Amino acid sequence: MTFTLAQRTQRMNSSAIREILKVTERPGVLSMAGGLPAPESFPIEAIQVACDQVLSTQGAAALQYATTEGLPPLREWIARRLSQGGWRVDASQVLITTGSQQGLDLVGKVMLDEGSPVLVEQPTYLGALQAFAPYGPVFQPWAADALGPLPKTLSARLAYLVPSFQNPSGHCIGDARRREIALQAERSNMPVVEDNPYGELWFDQPPPPPLATHAPEQVIYLGSFSKVLAPGLRVGYIVTPSGDHPGTQALRAKFLQAKQASDLHTPVLNQRIIVQLLESGFDLEAHLDTVRARYRAQRDAMAAALSRCLPPGCTWQLPQGGMFFWVTCRPGHIDTLQRLPLAVEAGVAYVPGASFYAGHAPAPANTMRLSFVTLSPAQIGEAVARLARCLV
Ligand SMILES: Cc1ncc(COP(=O)(O)O)c(C=O)c1O
The missing domain is CATH 3.90.1150.10 (Aspartate Aminotransferase, domain 1)
Structure with a gap:
């Protein structure tokens, strides 16, 4: 055959x-x-306890179909945590994804056409190249100096970057460069996909605030519990840009529809385990x-x-x-x-x-x-x- x-x-x-x-x-x-x-x-023991509690108190709901957006308390927790610095995130901006890898695929599905130019760092995360490639973009190397990607003219369908402790280079872009890139992205009206799975894994001091802090209407932010709790949970999230512009609303709606077509929703048992863990005294x-x-x-x-x-x-x-x-x-x-x-x-x-x-x-x-x-x-x-x- x-x-x-x-x-x-x-x-x-x-x-x-x-x-x-x-x-x-x-x-x-x-x-x-x-x-x-x-x-x-x-945190195996804590996850085991949370899992037992979820199954014994909310077993049916944890094993039933659920909404595509994700569990409201989890979306609210994420919005609260990301809002601890200068960035204001509302739970309505948060879409739970099956790992941030799914977030990358949804970005490709919703935002890229054949031939769309996409700016990427050199080197960049291989999994992002893999996620975008089937949609046929043309990758453009993002010119950089020792401080990171250069904030000069940004003209592409979108730019993708991992500003904190990048995979693979380990590099962390400093605050000034982040602000310059954010400013230039706003001026060029170009969306930036900010992928941040490693931001919590700092050794001496936290990384500077996310780019999204400086261009909240421009940045599509991807986060994940993979490096914070465990990758096997497969729970990540997209934070869509803030604001109520029709374009922003359309982007949110399309992410949701694309995810619905892809897997209906992220395993709700895993989402509930995380909520239980975070709300039951686990010291994150x-x-x-x-x-x-x-x-x-x-x-x-x-x-x-x-x-x-x-x-x-x-x-x-x-x-x-x-x-x-x-x-x-x-x-x-x-x-x-x-x-x-x-x-x-x-x-x-x-x-x-x-x-x-x-x-x-x-x-x-x-x-x-x-x-x-x-x-x-x-x-x-x-x-x-x-x-x-x-x-x-
Ligand atoms: C930069 C980057 N983005 C996204 C991912 C995907 O992570 P996950 O789907 O487990 O959230 C990884 C995994 O290593 C990564 O290094």
Whole structure:
């Protein structure tokens, strides 16, 4: 039997990271490839208690169909939390999604046509490229300097960026640059998709306020409980721009319709578990402090191991939050994609940096992403030592 597949399937690619993860499941491989949050950080007991309470007190509602927008108390909690700084978010702006990955797909479905120009950082989150690609956009590299994307003329259907502790670079855009980008986006009347799954994972000080604070009518904000509680819950959210302009209302309505067609709603059992957890005395701040301390120690272990082991010419910056180091080897010296089989043979894995570049220009072959959150500090030391032996 042959099946005629839609044209758009030609633009779908399986993630290089997932393919690599398969290889790294081999026993003995110390993997710095996957961006898997530390399982030790999952609040399993608290989730178990919340789950029991939900099933015993609201079992039928938790297992019934529910509204596409998401559970009102969860939308209200998110709006309250995001409104703690200078950004005013109303619960009516919040649409619960099945992970922020679904938010990215909905952005593509609702906002992109074939040939639509989309500005992306170089490098950028691979999963966003994958989510947008089937809709046929033309990715445009967003020119940047050391402080982040440049706020000069912004003309595209939309711009996508991860301002805090980016995946893969670990970079955090400072407050001044955020304000400049927001201002320029407003002037150019260009929507910005601000993807912020890592903002709570800061080590020494919180990142500056979201871009949405400075351009609330311009920014489509994506958030997630994946790095705050656990990714298996698959609960994220879109905050649609504020205001009652007909264009804003149409955007909200279309996100809702697109989500309805996609999965009707995000699992309501999981939404209720999160609400129960957050409203029953679970100390989210203490939990986040524990996760931050764990990740900071792992970050420090990797920084020390990189300085100790990597050959001269390799460079990196110390991430101030998030989950990743971005390492650049001497240009022309090493192709990290070609070296990967050798590395896996030596019992270590990473993601070659070329996977994170969109567009036509050849991607730099000498970069790689290393996750520091999955291995213990001792394992990180060993993993980096193995890696260093493959880079000479
Ligand atoms: C930048 C970025 N956006 C979105 C996601 C998707 O996260 P989730 O769907 O688990 O919320 C990830 C996951 O790693 C990510 O790194």
